[in-house]
Amino acid sequence: MPDTFAHCLVGVVAGRCINGNWKLYLLAVVLSTLPDLDGLIPLHRSLLHSLLFLIPFSLAVFLVLKRRKYPIKTASLLACLPLLHCLMDLFTGGIPVKLFYPISNTGYQFAYIIDTFVEALFSISPYVYYLEATRVDLILLIIIFVMVVLSSATKSHKKHNSPNA
Numbered sequence: 001m002p003d004t005f006a007h008c009l010v011g012v013v014a015g016r017c018i019n020g021n022w023k024l025y026l027l028a029v030v031l032s033t034l035p036d037l038d039g040l041i042p043l044h045r046s047l048l049h050s051l052l053f054l055i056p057f058s059l060a061v062f063l064v065l066k067r068r069k070y071p072i073k074t075a076s077l078l079a080c081l082p083l084l085h086c087l088m089d090l091f092t093g094g095i096p097v098k099l100f101y102p103i104s105n106t107g108y109q110f111a112y113i114i115d116t117f118v119e120a121l122f123s124i125s126p127y128v129y130y131l132e133a134t135r136v137d138l139i140l141l142i143i144i145f146v147m148v149v150l151s152s153a154t155k156s157h158k159k160h161n162s163p164n165a
């Protein structure tokens with residue numbers, strides 16, 4: 001189960017990928033941690049982790065940012081952060097995520113999918129690791145790697161299509 005710092009780290013990396021100012025960094029950190037506000041009430045990993053909330057919310061974030069003339073890349077990445085939060089929770093263990101709350105109370109947890117790979121990593125390592133911490137590290141690494149690669153690809157694409165290039 002990722003802690004607040006892990007979710008904040010995703011926001012910080014997102015802020016870096018969009019070359020944001022301090023306001024965009026702050027917005028990215030807030031958006032990447034926002035779903036855990038439902039931990040303040042006894043509906044953790046349900047109310048604000050539900051796709052029935054996250055999809056309209058992310059769409060609203062995208063539209064507001066587009067209306068304020070932010071580039072599509074910036075609006076898209078920031079709008080995806082609450083969904084990435086949910087994805088991290090789904091693949092790192094802990095309380096199952098109620099993806100369709102309040103229509104369904106079924107909780108989902110897909111950490112077992114990466115456990116085979118994580119356990120293979122353990123078998124070749126001389127160190128002792130905790131399964132859940134390693135899951136979080138692995139998912140963080142994948143998300144950050146994808147964000148950095150997409151960010152670099154967008155910059156490279158812009159450079160090639162720039163009239164000054």
Ligand SMILES: [Zn+2]
Pocket residue numbers: 035036045049085086089
């Ligand atoms: Zn969460």
